Amino acid sequence: MRSILRALDRHFFAPERLSDLALLRIACVGATLLFFFPPLSRQLYLAQADPSLFKPLPILKVLLLPLDAWGARPGPMLLHAIWLGASIAGLAALVGLCTRPALLLFAGGNTLLVAHRYSYGELHHPEALLIIALWLLAVSPAGETMSLDALIERARIARHTAKAAPAAPVESPFARWPLRTVQWLLVLAYLSAGLSKLVNGGLDWFNGYTLVYYFAQDGLRWGVPLGLELARHPTLASLLSVGAVLLELTFALAVLAPRLAPAYVLAGVVMHGLIFAAQRAPFFQYYVLYFAFVESFRNGWQAWSAPMARSKQAASAAPVGTRLAG
């Protein structure tokens, strides 16, 4: 039991570069601001929808409680204020100014706006994990480096001690757990997708006709030529379905065997890209969450580039005669 706890402690709290966590902050906040932030026009449009359609999600009720009655529907003015406040907080969180409160406000505002969007009877999946990741970043040391906060702190210390500013700490035992939690969230989401197919569809899910059906359905709904073309090839669809479920069920290996992480992440990028191209299901938020695997990518790159650099060095250090003979 103790050895399991020790292993879990190492897994979540071994020292990790703060810059890896900061990179995840910049990726998540930057991408949310640029691509995934709920458009104000959509929020105001929904605010005018028929009141009978409004079925508030529990989290919307909770987040609105300090501002309005339990279960109240937010009006256009309030939505406007939340949208503006969250945008400003997002910019501050991106550059790392008052990072923690900014991240908390950004995560809160973003959660509220997306929850409002999904309080009209329709609920989609792509934003969910990114929203959870924003909350995790808000309670982590994500602003301790690559931030204005860090620069200001160093300048302040340098001014008080009249010495050169000390270097910011490179690693922290608290930098790893948010990255690991995001990694495991991805594993659980993929596992859910894979297991659902096995439980609900069984082996028939791989017959090719299943994916052909979905390609045709979404291709027609969204007017996607690639989906309609793929719908004509059951054998290819069968191969794609085996690949997709294999990736989903074994994604845990990306965390447990970090050397495999780059391959899994690249496969995930291809899978979500193809799903979007053929079915218009946009899971690009996962591309951002893949930044949680940055350490595995760095280690992989170092392992791959170090022997090459050594052999280059050896080649340049060898005497001219040997080089010519070689």
Added chain:
Amino acid sequence: MLRKAFAVSCIAVVLGAQAWTIVPPGGRQRVRHWPFLDYPMYSAAHHAGDSIQLQELRAVACDRSDTIAVPASALRIELGRYWKLLYDLSRSAKPDALVDTLGRLTRAGTRADVCALQVWRKVLRVEPAGVRVEERPWVESGEWPLQPDTARRAAARRP
């Protein structure tokens, strides 16, 4: 120590809630609280011979001169919600409440004098060689009369 305890609590709550949603312990019924979701999309299996149905709402003008296609955007609702409403309307034994809601949304969205709603359907079949999307006809699958829009009529009669 406190900081670590807080971090451990966050990990336990987040991963615990996510795992609980995906595999509810003791075989309980699944309860989803966004953003903690399970991911069962596209998990049903399909076979050769299965059909794909597309549905569309159309509004019948009161003078029966024309039908107007009413897409989800005209009703100001999301596409998934739109399909669910049409699906429920086609299968409901007592569709009055649904007809009332859709009628209200249609009149507001199209600003037309509408007296009936229709659901039209297009059906494709999964063949052994996949799905060939040649032009299939839209077929009317049902019509539901609407209660008169008294407010609009009164406004029209006013000089």
